[in-house]
Amino acid sequence: MNSRVLPLYATIAIFLVAYLICYLQFPAMLSTRVIGNLLTDNAYLGLVGVGMTVVILSGGIDLSVGSVIAFAGVFIAVMLRDTGLHPLAVFALLLAVTSAFGAAMGGLIHGLAMPPFIVTLAGMFLARGASYMLTIESVPIDHAFYDVLRSYYRMPGGGRLTLIGVTMLLAVVVGIILAHRTRFGTAVFAIGGGAQTARLMGVAVGRTTVLIYAFSGFMAGLSGIVFSIYTGSGYPLATVGTELTAIATVVIGGTILTGGSGYVFGTLVGVLTMGLIQTYIVFDGSLSSWWTKIVIGVLLLLFILLQKGLLILGQRQRSKMT
Amino acid sequence: MLLTIDNLSKTFPGTVALDSVRFDLKAGEVHALLGENGAGKSTLIKCLTGVHARDSGDVRLHGEPVSPGSTLEAQELGIGTVYQEVNLLPNLTVAENLTFGRQPTRFGMVSVRRMREDAKEMLAGFGLDHVNVSRELGAYSVAVQQLIAIARAVALSGKVLILDEPTASLDARETEMLFEVVRRLRERGLGIVFISHFLDQVFDLSDRLTVLRNGKHIVTAETAGMDRLGLIHHMLGHELDKAEDRRTTRSIRNERLHFKGLGRRGKIEPFDLTVREGEVIGLAGLLGSGRTETADILFGRTPADRGEATDPDGTIDLSNPRAAIASGFGYAPEDRKTDGIIADLSIRENIALALQARRGWAKPIPRGEQRALADDYIRRLDIRTSDAEKAVGDLSGGNQQKVVLARWLAMNPRFLILDEPTRGIDVGAHAEILKLISGLTDRGMSILMISSEFDELIAASDRVIVLRDRRHVSELVGDEIETSRIIAAIAAHDAEGAAL
Numbered sequence: 001m002n003s004r005v006l007p008l009y010a011t012i013a014i015f016l017v018a019y020l021i022c023y024l025q026f027p028a029m030l031s032t033r034v035i036g037n038l039l040t041d042n043a044y045l046g047l048v049g050v051g052m053t054v055v056i057l058s059g060g061i062d063l064s065v066g067s068v069i070a071f072a073g074v075f076i077a078v079m080l081r082d083t084g085l086h087p088l089a090v091f092a093l094l095l096a097v098t099s100a101f102g103a104a105m106g107g108l109i110h111g112l113a114m115p116p117f118i119v120t121l122a123g124m125f126l127a128r129g130a131s132y133m134l135t136i137e138s139v140p141i142d143h144a145f146y147d148v149l150r151s152y153y154r155m156p157g158g159g160r161l162t163l164i165g166v167t168m169l170l171a172v173v174v175g176i177i178l179a180h181r182t183r184f185g186t187a188v189f190a191i192g193g194g195a196q197t198a199r200l201m202g203v204a205v206g207r208t209t210v211l212i213y214a215f216s217g218f219m220a221g222l223s224g225i226v227f228s229i230y231t232g233s234g235y236p237l238a239t240v241g242t243e244l245t246a247i248a249t250v251v252i253g254g255t256i257l258t259g260g261s262g263y264v265f266g267t268l269v270g271v272l273t274m275g276l277i278q279t280y281i282v283f284d285g286s287l288s289s290w291w292t293k294i295v296i297g298v299l300l301l302l303f304i305l306l307q308k309g310l311l312i313l314g315q316r317q318r319s320k321m322t
Numbered sequence: 323m324l325l326t327i328d329n330l331s332k333t334f335p336g337t338v339a340l341d342s343v344r345f346d347l348k349a350g351e352v353h354a355l356l357g358e359n360g361a362g363k364s365t366l367i368k369c370l371t372g373v374h375a376r377d378s379g380d381v382r383l384h385g386e387p388v389s390p391g392s393t394l395e396a397q398e399l400g401i402g403t404v405y406q407e408v409n410l411l412p413n414l415t416v417a418e419n420l421t422f423g424r425q426p427t428r429f430g431m432v433s434v435r436r437m438r439e440d441a442k443e444m445l446a447g448f449g450l451d452h453v454n455v456s457r458e459l460g461a462y463s464v465a466v467q468q469l470i471a472i473a474r475a476v477a478l479s480g481k482v483l484i485l486d487e488p489t490a491s492l493d494a495r496e497t498e499m500l501f502e503v504v505r506r507l508r509e510r511g512l513g514i515v516f517i518s519h520f521l522d523q524v525f526d527l528s529d530r531l532t533v534l535r536n537g538k539h540i541v542t543a544e545t546a547g548m549d550r551l552g553l554i555h556h557m558l559g560h561e562l563d564k565a566e567d568r569r570t571t572r573s574i575r576n577e578r579l580h581f582k583g584l585g586r587r588g589k590i591e592p593f594d595l596t597v598r599e600g601e602v603i604g605l606a607g608l609l610g611s612g613r614t615e616t617a618d619i620l621f622g623r624t625p626a627d628r629g630e631a632t633d634p635d636g637t638i639d640l641s642n643p644r645a646a647i648a649s650g651f652g653y654a655p656e657d658r659k660t661d662g663i664i665a666d667l668s669i670r671e672n673i674a675l676a677l678q679a680r681r682g683w684a685k686p687i688p689r690g691e692q693r694a695l696a697d698d699y700i701r702r703l704d705i706r707t708s709d710a711e712k713a714v715g716d717l718s719g720g721n722q723q724k725v726v727l728a729r730w731l732a733m734n735p736r737f738l739i740l741d742e743p744t745r746g747i748d749v750g751a752h753a754e755i756l757k758l759i760s761g762l763t764d765r766g767m768s769i770l771m772i773s774s775e776f777d778e779l780i781a782a783s784d785r786v787i788v789l790r791d792r793r794h795v796s797e798l799v800g801d802e803i804e805t806s807r808i809i810a811a812i813a814a815h816d817a818e819g820a821a822l
């Protein structure tokens with residue numbers, strides 16, 4: 001069996017076991033209500049996670065996404081307040097801006113051969129600063145269309161399947177196809193496996209790099225839209241540190257931080273695992289929400305150890321075959 | 323003329339790699355490109371295929387000027403290349419590697435089933451039927467990866483196929499298989515550029531040959547009209563120093579190391595080996611016969627699960643490479659691309675690295691000393707470089723191998739294992755390295771040398787151990803060491819090599 005799938009299986013197994021434990025303690029947790037909320041509450045995280053997965057698969061990193069989400073919220077709120085544009089037009093404008101922003105970062109990374117860490121760190125400050133330029137306080141969004149966007153389908157059992165939850169699931173499907181079933185996706189894996197070799201194989205490294213960060217920018221913008229629907233406002237201080245949470249979900253999802261190996265689906269499971277921990281803490285009522293961070297920290301460590309172990313195992317296996 | 327190159331020049335900082343070189347290729351011929359390490363062969367290929375931008379020069383395909391800006395554009399022109407460096411990505415599947423850039427798609431989505439079929443088709447004729455195209459490439463041996471890289475290049479080359487030292491990691495059978503493919507392509511009218519340091523292969527396969535020296539074009543001629551010595555003269559610019567045909571047998575010195583019943587299940591049958599001071603032991607056998615496995619066990623890379631190692635002072639710990647190094651063992655492995663060098667560090671740093679690790683990091687080697695060490699080996703191994711501070715990754719392939727060798731020689735181990743020490747090294751340096759090995763043993767170093775080239779084993783070894791099917795089947799000493807006997811031992815069918 002392909003040893004690279006193991007982290008994904010481990011993630012899924014951990015999620016199922018965790019869910020089982022939660023269920024045994026609080027049977028109410030196995031309901032469409034909880035599942036619906038899990039999707040809705042973590043939709044914005046899932047969206048940036050998909051973008052981040054593609055970036056990390058290519059061996060890169062995108063630290064700007066948390067700020068871009070905040071920028072998106074503020075941009076939408078201010079535009080809806082100050083102009084007569086329809087929200088859909090504002091969304092289109094926003095997605096164009098964030099995609100172009102990502103593309104520009106990708107261009108710098110490739111063109112100047114700069115580490116993605118530095119370029120996207122600059123992008124993080126830039127996007128955060130830009131949101132402050134638009135406003136320094138929380139701007140509420142009250143537009144009739146937003147009520148439409150908050151519509152949901154009531155599942156049997158009373159759970160709400162919201163539009164934003166479905167958007168996230170759709171984005172995961174698109175991400176899976178993009179990463180695992182297109183030529184672009186293979187190019188992403190190729191660059192993650194070794195940019196120099198990829199170039200010798202005929203990969204258009206520059207173009208692909210630009211597209212990767214543009215995609216991440218697009219997903220961050222989309223995540224911002226979803227977040228604005230979820231919170232009903234735009235706030236320049238929102239989602240500080242979300243980029244790190246997104247990286248954590250990607251790693252917990254079984255993608256290797258150095259690139260070239262991983263699964264978009266794993267990221268979804270990673271996001272749901274995090275959401276599950278939070279839900280458990282809410283159900284318990286006595287635990288501090290900081291426990292989420294502690295559990296995530298432990299999980300992260302566990303996964304890094306798992307990956308290291310698999311790496312050693314893979315090498316053993318290889319030396320056996322030669 | 324299919325391809326013509328005129329006046330091609332390329333300068334790297336501190337090095338003129340190509341100086342007004344010309345080269346041409348006809349349809350339906352194999353044209354060998356020859357020259358010492360660092361002569362500019364790989365650079366010529368890279369300038370031709372858009373990896374490096376050329377400073378000046380004119381390249382024409384079917385008389386039309388072309389200048390591909392990337393490998394991709396070269397592929398689109400019908401030029402498929404196997405570069406000297408690693409060519410494929412170990413993290414992708416075999417099928418993805420093979421079809422990359424041309425994956426069959428439906429509605430923009432890659433059709434995995436058809437991709438596998440395409441991949442299998444591309445592998446046909448390479449004797450790779452056992453390869454599972456859905457597995458990661460990295461799961462296969464270097465030789466298999468190399469054949470897969472060639473299969474990919476063959477499929478991409480509508481007009482020109484370029485092979486830069488394709489046979490360096492292949493055994494005789496695989497090489498013959500490759501040559502069959504090349505001959506077939508030649509008949510189909512492809513032009514093939516073949517780079518190799520194995521002169522036998524050049525005479526066997528090529529129709530014409532071109533020699534470069536120090537980045538300059540020296541000669542282009544019909545292979546049939548060229549003799550070996552003349553060719554070497556063109557390559558080196560002088561006659562080859564006549565290496566000894568046989569190592570002069572010397573008085574047997576003290577026994578130094580005893581390996582008794584060492585072995586590991588599924589890797590190598592238990593064997594006994596006694597190593598004397600100043601002795602060169604050759605290991606002969608086909609690829610997969612257990613040569614590398616023997617070396618791995620002796621160095622603790624795969625620790626033995628039985629047997630023991632002793633020297634006059636007691637037992638030696640060979641449970642891991644660190645322990646082996648601490649006992650004065652050294653090992654220059656076969657797969658130098660991954661195990662050998664750190665491409666971004668300079669020659670000086672690479673040579674000093676192993677020595678430093680042995681001394682412990684608390685006692686840094688003074689920079690001046692490192693420098694002197696590096697300069698010494700640059701001179702002794704004739705490493706072609708502008709200076710000791712050049713990054714090893716910027717050296718030519720053969721010169722990178724010399725740096726690996728230098729690293730281990732600098733540690734001055736008492737027992738040094740060399741796995742294919744002259745792979746990818748040119749004829750001139752080849753003789754130099756054998757001389758160097760001889761000089762080291764005079765000072766008391768014991769050497770275990772693995773080689774697929776019998777001439778080299780015969781010239782250097784005091785004893786040759788022949789392996790077959792993961793066991794040591796016979797040992798040849800003194801005058802017994804000759805090609806026919808080695809071949810007989812390798813080919814013998816009955817277990818103990820009784821055919822001798």
Ligand SMILES: Nc1ncnc2c1ncn2[C@@H]1O[C@H](COP(=O)(O)OP(=O)(O)OP(=O)(O)O)[C@@H](O)[C@H]1O
Binds near residue numbers: 365707715
């Ligand atoms: N990227 C680079 N930067 C600087 N110098 C380089 C670079 N690539 C090659 N060189 C230099 O150009 C010269 C020619 O190297 P090249 O790789 O073409 O040699 P080669 O003929 O292929 O040798 P080999 O038989 O060892 O592979 C060498 O002196 C090498 O150090």
Ligand SMILES: [Mg+2]
Binds near residue numbers: 364365406486719
């Ligand atoms: Mg070369």
